[in-house]
Amino acid sequence: MRQSYYPSAQVRAAFDRALDSDLGVYHNQTGGGIGGFFKKLLRTVVPIGKSVLQKGFEIAKPGLQSAGNELVNAASKYATKQIETGASKLSNKIVKRKRDAL
Numbered sequence: 001m002r003q004s005y006y007p008s009a010q011v012r013a014a015f016d017r018a019l020d021s022d023l024g025v026y027h028n029q030t031g032g033g034i035g036g037f038f039k040k041l042l043r044t045v046v047p048i049g050k051s052v053l054q055k056g057f058e059i060a061k062p063g064l065q066s067a068g069n070e071l072v073n074a075a076s077k078y079a080t081k082q083i084e085t086g087a088s089k090l091s092n093k094i095v096k097r098k099r100d101a102l
Contacts, residue, residue, distance in 0.1 A: 007015070
């Protein structure tokens with residue numbers, strides 16, 4: 001059978017007092033903490049970062065467009081080549097089957 005622990009009234013009161021007092025852990029902290037530092041830092045860094053990214057995209061836009069066009073052209077040439085190869089293989093199989101049927 002499992003044993004049960006039933007604290008006395010004095011032990012229970014001491015436990016409640018310890019929980020209510022936060023065990024003295026949080027009474028030493030003063031000020032806004034490190035979060036206040038990061039908040040101030042991010043208020044200045046975020047607008048600068050946004051403007052840098054916008055300018056970077058504006059500068060890179062022509063190069064990205066030409067790279068995209070080259071990629072589309074290369075992909076279409078590859079797809080056309082694969083379709084032609086597949087069609088020729090299929091026609092060879094059909095011709096071979098017709099010869100075998102005769």
